[in-house]
Amino acid sequence: MVETKERIQARAMDLFMQYGIRSVSMDDIATQLGISKKTIYQYFADKNDLVMAVVDEDIKDLQDKCMDCGSSAVNAVDEIFLTMTMIQEFLRNMNPMVLYDLQKFHFEAYKKWVEHKNNFLLSSIDRNIRWGIEEGLYRPDLNITVLAKFRLESMLIPFNIEVYPPTKYNLVEVTLELLENFLFGLVTEKGYQLIVKYKQERPIHTKK
Known part of the structure; x- marks a missing residue:
């Protein structure tokens, strides 16, 4: 039974990421899995329940990967580059409408995601900036609180389809471009040289 529930969640996650949440029905998920919709309702009360389960699992997975x-x-700049690789994999097949659908149609699950953003992610950004300053890779005069919150909110900008319509912009490229330039704004000369070194050794993405 546990295996069936996990299969339902995993397939729902794939479909939500690819097509957005609103456009994927319980019938779609059942058809994709080759099971009846009744079987899904044995494990999930309704679509809201399924979305919440998917978001919970997604948050846990993201937090585990961030901690990894x-x-x-080996240093604060290295952590950003590792994070960029992780983001590239995570967003590769993500529909920009996912967050909009979550906020508009599944608000309880959206609140859970916002809690994750405002606590875990903010703490992670704050810690990275402090680490970089201690190592002399980031400038010592940075206002950590202001910049951590700025970075946190700027994460959402690539998902704004009015600013970056999916027909013209790639979600991964926009996200990584903003993060990379945020990093350039933090570093000392020592940190800048490290960015150049890492960009040569392990390029993150290519332009279209």
């Missing part, structure tokens, strides 16, 4: 980036990194 932090523990594997």
